[in-house]
Amino acid sequence: MLYFTTTSKGVRYVALFLLIIAFGFLYRTTNIDHSVQLCILNVKAQSCEYMDNIKNNTDRPENINTVNTNPVAILRKGNGIIFVETTDRMKPPSLVLCAIESAARVYRDRPVVFFMKGLADINLVNDEPEGRKIFPTLSYLDNVYFLPLKMDEVFRDTPLLPWYIKISPKKEQHWIHVSSDGCRLALIWKHGGIYMDTDIISLRPIPNANFLAAQSSQFSSNGIFGLSPHHNFSWRSMDNFVQNYNGTKWGHQGPQLFTRVLNQECMIPPFKSTEDVVCGNISFLNPQRFYPIPYPSWRRYYEAWQEFPTFNDSYALHLWNYMNQEQKSIIPGSKTLIDQLYKQYCPSTYEALQRNESIHL
Template identity: 25%
Template sequence: MASGHGLKHDSFDLAWLIQPAEAPEARLIKCYNDPQSSSLDDGSVHKNKSIFFFETSCNHNGTFSLNSRQACAVESAALMNPDKHVLLLVPSPFNKISTQKHMKALLSYPNVRIEHIDMNKYFIGTPLQNWYEQGRLKSSRWPTSHTSDILRYTTLWKFGGYYVDLDVVILKSFDGLTNFVGAEDDEDVAAGFLAFNYGHPIIHLAMLDLKYKFKGWRWGNNGPGVITRALKRYCRVQELSKMTKQRCGGVNVMPPSAFYAIPWRSWKYFFATKQSDVDWVMKTINQSIAIHVWNFHSASQNATVGSNQPYVTLASRFCPKVYSTQKTVF
């Protein structure tokens, strides 16, 4: 499952590194190798006009489904960008898509597609072909997250367009926005939102970074670390404050207010009920293109249907069909 993680979360890596290593067979997501023909036809993907999401777990048992919050993220992208193709790509095989109410609501959008991809073929012809065939992904302690990392950069390399995490709500159209990333704070670039035209050299640098600097034992190294290092090389500066559009050849490093106005340390405010906290959140995100709700931390936090919680209010507005299927807790 794709969900955001910032460079600051590397502090968690230090704690995890002292834990006993998992056996290789436990770390490998075996379902990626289960036989099933890919339903994705590369020729049907419109270059630079698609918004991509990934669901990388193996928890489908033949029937694919998202939870309601993930479906909300996809719906918000489709609702706010009706002229773009919204593709949810899934490396684990499935026979059918769930008929749960929120899934049927999501698929009522004509610009939404759910497609299976064959991991053994997806990297052919890319800079990561030999890397994947050599089994480098199997060294990951967090293959679900690292697979999402690898797929987002590979997909932008193959098609161009937009990558978005599954723990977001899109608040504005992407029209007129391209070749951008979002800063998480004054020091770090995050990888929850990425947009690059097909063939952009930054994505090629990102692919080379993955090929030569992949670290399976560090969670954030292969996601936000990749785009941060690629930007430093491309812009030829080390400080985020100096990564201007002029310096970076037209690439827009958007400020935290664009996508990460509420930082991960403050994730609980999305679920606040105290009116002063609610007002602060809504004012803080007033100019945001999207919000990121930091699923790593917030997944178990209740969002009560009909409440004044900021996340609930935004879901009711920007993923109304999915939201309407939920009765008590979103």
């Protein structure tokens, strides 16, 4: 048992001790609340701790939609799926929504982010879920995010920023594609994960972390690729993008860029059957993984097949929408290949089309 003397000096020590305890408790509780408020209000900050990190020291909250709409926070695990829209279009065709839905269903444990140039600023936590309501067929997917594409922020702290500041988009012949080529590189450099074109339908998870997709034996695509954050291939590609820029030649900053940089890494070995090959620390995936139907045969997706192919060697399918100058589209119930793919891999979008419902607000 402790006894305290009743001297004035003893009383002062006891009072000081109790005051320190009280102040520490008050600071700890109020500081948590203040930190959380800063986290919620400052959604444009480069990094922000989640409420659960502060209070419980846990890795992340159960529902990542509820705390922060900053892409740094959403994509912080480096395993996100990234789509990009470099036009102001806010009513994309059903193929875009099918691509997003199929990816969100295949990668349910990963964030799927669609960066849209035409989307207004998101400044509050509740803005992003409101933005998701624009596309009702995707509203049931809680791992899908729609965020504004701000190129000056995307290119910041990368070799692409001086190029972007100097260039005049109005004078560029292929600006939509060139800017998309640049954005995907910068976003994957900063956040890591998988980039996909908006005409790619996901079938099953890609097991490789760092990969490029072969379009043919010695030629790389840039329509889908996956790299860890700050991977040296991303940085070298951005450097090459600027140093060898040629905006008059379609694909020079895209598939041809990836092929150039990959050839600097190694002599690309030929494929044997459906096997993948390795080039340095990157897997170069067989054309069967994403391009079992090559671009000259793109119309086959809009033809009826007697038997639905299994695509057992494929992780996703590129539908070559750039080639579709005839503007062919899905017709529900037509039993075309694209009809079967929608029905199986993006059923919400398919059902809305079947009921003749709007896929946009």
